[in-house]
Amino acid sequence: MSVAVENIPGQFELADQPLDSEMTLSMGPQHPSTHGVLRLDLRLDGELVVKAIPDIGYLHTGMEKLFEYKKYQQGIVITDRMDYLNPLGNNLVYVMAAEKLLNLEIPERAQVIRVLMCELQRIASHMVWLGTSALDLGAMSVFFFCFRQREKIMNLIEAASGGRMTPSYFRIGGLMMDLPAGFERRVKQFMEDFPEALDTFETLVTGNTIWQSRTQGVGVIDKEEAINWGLTGPCLRGSGVGLDLRRHNPYCGYETYDFDIPVETDGDCWARFRVRMRELNESHKIVRQALERLKPGPTKADAPKVVLPDRDDMRKHMDSLIHHFLIVAEGFNVPEGEVYMPIEASKGELGVYMKSNGGPKPDRVHFRGPSFVNLAALPVMSEGEMVADVVAIIGSLDIVLGEIDR
Amino acid sequence: MSIITEVIQSTVGILKGMRRTLAEIPREKWTVQYPDVPITVQPRYRGQHLLHVDEMGKEKCVACYLCAAACPSDCIYIVAETDPRPYEERIGRDERYAKVYNIDYGRCIFCGFCVEACPKDAITHGYNFELSVYNRADLLKTKEDLLITSQKQSKNYRVALSSEDVDSEYKEV
Amino acid sequence: MTEKLHEFVGKLKEENAAWVSDVKEAFGEVTINVPAEWVVDVCWALKTQHGFDMLADLCGADRGPEEDPRFEVNYHLFSTEHYNRLRLKVLLSEDKPNVPTLTTIWKTADWHERETYDLFGVIFDGHPDLRRILLPSDFDGHALRKDYPLRGYEPYSMN
Numbered sequence: 001m002s003v004a005v006e007n008i009p010g011q012f013e014l015a016d017q018p019l020d021s022e023m024t025l026s027m028g029p030q031h032p033s034t035h036g037v038l039r040l041d042l043r044l045d046g047e048l049v050v051k052a053i054p055d056i057g058y059l060h061t062g063m064e065k066l067f068e069y070k071k072y073q074q075g076i077v078i079t080d081r082m083d084y085l086n087p088l089g090n091n092l093v094y095v096m097a098a099e100k101l102l103n104l105e106i107p108e109r110a111q112v113i114r115v116l117m118c119e120l121q122r123i124a125s126h127m128v129w130l131g132t133s134a135l136d137l138g139a140m141s142v143f144f145f146c147f148r149q150r151e152k153i154m155n156l157i158e159a160a161s162g163g164r165m166t167p168s169y170f171r172i173g174g175l176m177m178d179l180p181a182g183f184e185r186r187v188k189q190f191m192e193d194f195p196e197a198l199d200t201f202e203t204l205v206t207g208n209t210i211w212q213s214r215t216q217g218v219g220v221i222d223k224e225e226a227i228n229w230g231l232t233g234p235c236l237r238g239s240g241v242g243l244d245l246r247r248h249n250p251y252c253g254y255e256t257y258d259f260d261i262p263v264e265t266d267g268d269c270w271a272r273f274r275v276r277m278r279e280l281n282e283s284h285k286i287v288r289q290a291l292e293r294l295k296p297g298p299t300k301a302d303a304p305k306v307v308l309p310d311r312d313d314m315r316k317h318m319d320s321l322i323h324h325f326l327i328v329a330e331g332f333n334v335p336e337g338e339v340y341m342p343i344e345a346s347k348g349e350l351g352v353y354m355k356s357n358g359g360p361k362p363d364r365v366h367f368r369g370p371s372f373v374n375l376a377a378l379p380v381m382s383e384g385e386m387v388a389d390v391v392a393i394i395g396s397l398d399i400v401l402g403e404i405d406r
Numbered sequence: 407m408s409i410i411t412e413v414i415q416s417t418v419g420i421l422k423g424m425r426r427t428l429a430e431i432p433r434e435k436w437t438v439q440y441p442d443v444p445i446t447v448q449p450r451y452r453g454q455h456l457l458h459v460d461e462m463g464k465e466k467c468v469a470c471y472l473c474a475a476a477c478p479s480d481c482i483y484i485v486a487e488t489d490p491r492p493y494e495e496r497i498g499r500d501e502r503y504a505k506v507y508n509i510d511y512g513r514c515i516f517c518g519f520c521v522e523a524c525p526k527d528a529i530t531h532g533y534n535f536e537l538s539v540y541n542r543a544d545l546l547k548t549k550e551d552l553l554i555t556s557q558k559q560s561k562n563y564r565v566a567l568s569s570e571d572v573d574s575e576y577k578e579v
Numbered sequence: 580m581t582e583k584l585h586e587f588v589g590k591l592k593e594e595n596a597a598w599v600s601d602v603k604e605a606f607g608e609v610t611i612n613v614p615a616e617w618v619v620d621v622c623w624a625l626k627t628q629h630g631f632d633m634l635a636d637l638c639g640a641d642r643g644p645e646e647d648p649r650f651e652v653n654y655h656l657f658s659t660e661h662y663n664r665l666r667l668k669v670l671l672s673e674d675k676p677n678v679p680t681l682t683t684i685w686k687t688a689d690w691h692e693r694e695t696y697d698l699f700g701v702i703f704d705g706h707p708d709l710r711r712i713l714l715p716s717d718f719d720g721h722a723l724r725k726d727y728p729l730r731g732y733e734p735y736s737m738n
Contacts, residue, residue, distance in 0.1 A: 057713040064698070065722055069729050074478035077517040100606055141427040148436055155448065159566070162450035162531065168517050176518075180450065182568035189571060203426055208419040209412070227633050227659060230687030241659055248662040314525060321525065328523040329475045339606050340655050340666060342635065351636050353653060368636035368655075376690040405713060 021045060025387070029058050033136040033391040036401030038375070042387065049390060052382045054375055059405035067365035071331035072098050073172055075365065080166040082367060083403040085128050088121040088157070089345040091170040094365075096251060097341035097354040098172045101334050102306060109297035110174045111253050116187070116290040117160065117169060118252075119283045123194075124153040125346035126276050126283075133273075133395030134205055137214050142204050149197050152190050159183060173307035174300035184291060191288060198280060206277065215269035219381040219393035222267055229377035232370050233348025234279065235397060238264050238271035245344040257286050269396035276398070306332045331360030347371055347398050369403035444564045447533050451565075452516045454534040455509055457552045458527065460499050465553070466528035469504040473520035473529055481513035482520060507549040511537055534560050584609040584665055587629050594624060610666045615678045618669050622654070622684050631656040631665060634681065637691035639699040644726045649673040650701055654681070671701060680706040698723035 028039035037058035043051040063082065067075050079090040092114060099106065106114075131146030154164045159180055161167035169176050205211050221231070226239035236243055242263040246254040262278035264271035300307045308327055309320035326332075336358040342351040348370025355364040374397050381397075382390045438445050447453070458466045469486030485506035489496040497503050521530050534557070539545055550556055581604055588611060592599050598621050601612035613621050625631040636655040643649070648670040656665045669678050680703040681688040692703040693712040700721035703709060711718060720727055 209415040366638040
């Protein structure tokens with residue numbers, strides 16, 4: 001971090017020439033507190049940040065281009081690798097966009113399982129956020145407690161889908177397969193243990209004076225600015241806008257669940273922290289409701305030309321076998337049109353714009369990553385703050401570079 | 407707030423946190439001493455592939471190319487051949503079999519699409535996960551490496567039972 | 580569900596008939612085609628009078644090199660007051676892929692427009708800092724155009 005850069009050529013050149021009293025500090029791309037490969041050009045006047053310019057793209061892998069060359073069902077595995085802390089949310093938004101184009105009706109059990117898994121994933125994602133942002137501000141042991149909880153959720157996701165970080169569990173028209181035996185019992189067990197862990201976090205972090213003075217009044221963004229910069233999710237709710245797409249643009253039957261939308265009005269790092277901590281409680285509530293609603297039933301939509309047939313059917317019936325071959329080998333044609341599908345992911349509004357030209361491969365898939373938009377507001381939040389506070393602000397934004405660079 | 411109160415409050419905060427942290431010392435350890443102790447994988451875990459054989463030891467694969475078509479990363483390479491000999495003498499269970507069946511583990515992303523696509527249950531994911539090699543070319547596994555009869559299963563994992571707890575790890579009893 | 584959106588479109592048309600060149604409704608979403616020169620006025624009217632105070636997303640799309648107009652720029656507007664979504668679509672030809680910037684209305688348009696410029700080569704007139712954002716600054720071409728190859732720097736061929 002302490003590398004002073006002078007006369008950097010080409011793309012690293014700043015818009016204005018630094019004054020004599022100012023220094024340019026290149027923070028990242030391999031700095032642990034930038035949560036990935038983010039580089040910040042900080043112009044400093046002593047310890048104060050005069051200007052912060054995020055430099056992204058180090059992790060760009062051309063995923064949006066790749067979608068255009070893959071069949072619809074093959075695109076699911078690419079979405080896993082975007083926001084790698086919330087892969088099930090990414091799976092969900094992609095398959096829901098395709099389902100909207102195909103006009104598929106998803107059975108009740110599949111919907112409930114989707115809600116259940118997404119809320120578990122949200123807890124896991126928030127655990128990584130809490131652990132890493134606390135680690136950035138010097139609280140070492142919180143990290144281990146958080147990752148212990150996350151590991152339990154990872155085990156659950158692995159039990160259901162077979163993959164820990166890359167589950168690809170949701171498929172167009174339903175799920176990969178039904179939940180394994182004993183899954184509900186294991187989720188219930190996790191749910192019983194989790195409040196105790198939350199208490200631990202409250203003791204270690206919330207009540208800690210050092211944590212409070214590091215976050216209160218740091219990185220303030222007010223309501224109008226937050227909307228203007230397009231912030232969504234906990235960052236927007238921390239600025240006093242009670243917007244939650246699970247309530248206001250409901251999907252997957254979220255309108256029938258009982259949960260609160262936590263809102264804080266200060267707009268600083270502390271407010272964003274409080275919103276996320278309270279969201280953990282809300283997710284906990286939703287998971288418990290989803291468990292109660294889990295009734296036996298089909299997990300795949302009744303669409304033989306889109307959804308892979310049951311394996312027993314496929315072995316016995318010729319028509320199922322033919323559909324199986326056609327779906328796998330050639331894919332399915334999706335009606336022409338374009339949709340924009342937003343969901344409330346753990347970091348904010350995750351939207352996908354999908355355009356179909358009537359064939360088995362999408363014409364254009366664009367992901368509106370919440371981290372991408374939230375990071376763009378970093379300069380306004382960090383200007384006038386100390387260098388050490390920039391670390392706190394990045395932590396409170398909860399960015400994932402895999403989603404920003406795509 | 408004077409600086410003395412600030413110092414006292416910060417110290418109290420640290421002490422509170424340390425009390426919670428130090429309380430963990432006598433408790434049971436969560437970490438696993440891999441590779442001395444095998445790690446736990448779930449039954450659906452997606453590891454290195456297995457090519458299955460029937461009860462007579464004949465390969466189940468009929469080289470229909472569905473796994474290669476389903477693969478999002480194009481890592482499966484197959485050459486099909488027909489074997490007109492009677493069942494007892496031939497390699498595969500059916501007349502058609504895969505003469506070459508390569509999976510490039512430099513490209514494979516372990517998504518499980520090939521397993522879902524296979525109409526004969528000839529390919530499944532095993533549990534082997536220790537795939538690192540010194541030479542990148544060694545990541546290309548041929549049929550001989552993948553067949554269930556010739557693949558060596560690692561001793562470093564244990565498959566969890568569905569009746570186990572969510573945070574169960576292998577413990578010597 | 581979309582009646583309210585059509586109301587907004589009707590009000591826009593009343594204000595200036597040239598603003599809306601086409602209205603489409605599909606999959607429960609309403610799309611308005613807006614001529615490129617009017618997009619700033621339409622967005623300003625929607626933001627100040629009709630409550631569409633957030634630009635949720637801005638993305639480009641390429642219809643293919645043989646099409647004219649070739650490029651689309653899609654603006655997904657969202658309201659934090661009445662929670663409706665509206666899509667504005669601007670069509671651009673390959674010879675003149677210029678559209679006025681929206682950074683004067685929404686600051687969030689900054690990075691979205693840089694991304695669209697980077698990947699499609701759409702030029703946003705008046706943008707304060709129109710540089711590449713995801714790809715390196717010395718990158719040649721625009722990667723998400725349909726005639727840009729998936730792999731390799733030259734058009735891929737078997738020889």
